[in-house]
Amino acid sequence: MKFAVLVFPGSNCDIDMYHAIKDELGEEVEYVWHTATDLSDFDGILVPGGFSYGDYLRCGAMANQSNIMAEVKKAAEAGKPVLGVCNGFQILTEAGLLPGALLRNKNLKFMCRTVQLKVENNNTLFTNQYEQGQTINIPIAHGEGNYYCDEETLQALKDNNQIVFTYSGENPNGSLADIAGIINERGNVLGMMPHPERAVDALVGGADGLAVFKSIVKQWRENHVNN
Numbered sequence: 468m469k470f471a472v473l474v475f476p477g478s479n480c481d482i483d484m485y486h487a488i489k490d491e492l493g494e495e496v497e498y499v500w501h502t503a504t505d506l507s508d509f510d511g512i513l514v515p516g517g518f519s520y521g522d523y524l525r526c527g528a529m530a531n532q533s534n535i536m537a538e539v540k541k542a543a544e545a546g547k548p549v550l551g552v553c554n555g556f557q558i559l560t561e562a563g564l565l566p567g568a569l570l571r572n573k574n575l576k577f578m579c580r581t582v583q584l585k586v587e588n589n590n591t592l593f594t595n596q597y598e599q600g601q602t603i604n605i606p607i608a609h610g611e612g613n614y615y616c617d618e619e620t621l622q623a624l625k626d627n628n629q630i631v632f633t634y635s636g637e638n639p640n641g642s643l644a645d646i647a648g649i650i651n652e653r654g655n656v657l658g659m660m661p662h663p664e665r666a667v668d669a670l671v672g673g674a675d676g677l678a679v680f681k682s683i684v685k686q687w688r689e690n691h692v693n694n
């Protein structure tokens with residue numbers, strides 16, 4: 468399976484994402500600069516965290532104007548897996564690929580620590596390697612992680628099982644319904660504020676994030692038995 472890791476000016480989790488795929492899973496992966504205009508060669512798209520364009524205007528707002536985003540939309544429409552983490556999640560909401568928005572954390576502070584998440588839906592291509600209801604430890608590092616959407620959207624997210632991860636115990640940023648990660652209705656675009664790519668090796672504090680990447684590859688292999 469071949470992954471693209473998008474890189475914007477100010478991305479800072481692209482290397483961790485690349486490491487997770489290349490060194491932990493042994494799959495193919497390439498960095499793709501934001502000016503690129505073709506993602507057709509890739510099977511999965513990873514939109515990493517960071518401070519694209521210095522978070523000016525709103526986190527992710529300017530990255531969404533990049534050339535590459537038209538290609539990300541095409542990939543999503545083609546049913547390819549698209550994962551946005553942290554700034555990547557913010558970019559995917561700006562692009563309209565996921566509903567809602569990420570507001571400033573309720574305490575108005577940048578928060579950087581490991582939190583507990585609950586796997587609310589393990590029946591997705593991003594979470595099939597977790598148990599339903601499993602509690603996992605994943606780092607957060609954000610200033611605008613406070614998920615918000617209108618009531619109608621929240622109801623739709625609940626009705627369609629689109630809430631994939633919630634904060635368990637403590638809600639660090641004020642997110643509506645403790646939401647930490649959501650998926651689109653079709654099930655191929657996931658956005659999450661916590662960083663699974665920073666939790667792929669017990670040597671650096673835990674490997675609970677690895678299953679996100681393993682899930683994507685497992686599902687893809689099942690759908691492409693000859694690859």
Ligand SMILES: NC(=O)CC[C@H](N)C(=O)O
Binds near residue numbers: 515553577609612
């Ligand atoms: N680690 C990140 O991706 C941070 C995202 C964004 N810059 C924020 O502070 O909310």
